[in-house]
Amino acid sequence: MTKLKLGRLSDDKPVKLTVELPADLHRSLVDYGRLLADPGAPPVDPVRLIVPMLERFIATDRGFAKARRSGPATKVSV
Template sequence: MTKLKLDPIKDDKPVKVTLELPAALHRDLVAYAEILGRGSGQAAPEPVRLIVPMLERFIATDRGFAKARRERSGNGCEG
C-alpha cells in the first residue's frame, strides 16, 4: 500500500465543504494565523483561510502521492 501524507485538485468551480475540527487543531490554526500575521507585519488571517493553502502544500510535497498519481495516469486513467 502507498504511504500518503494527508490540496484539493484545482477545478474551475470551488466546492464548499463543511467539516468539524478537533478543538486542539483549531487552536493550532489560530496560533499559526497569529504567528503568520506577526511575521508578515499584517493582520492575522482568519484561521479557516489557512486550510486550503496547507492542504495544497501538503499534497504538493507528498512524494508517495505524486508517485501513485503518476503511475495511475500512466495507466490511461485521468487524475
C-alpha cells in the same frame, strides 16, 4: 519573524467550507494565523489557512505524486 512553511496567502475569493475540527487543531490554526500575520495586523482567519495547507501537503507528498504518476490503480501504503 518566524519561518513558516506557508508564505503570504493570495487574496482569492473565499469559498465556503463546512468541516469539524478537533479543538486542538483549531487552536493550532488560530496560533498559526497569529504568527503568519504581519506585525500589528489582525491574525489570519484559520479558515483561510486550510486550503493552502492542504495544497502544500499534497504538493510535497512524494508517495502521492508517485502513485498519481503511476495511474489510478496504484495504492499507497500509509
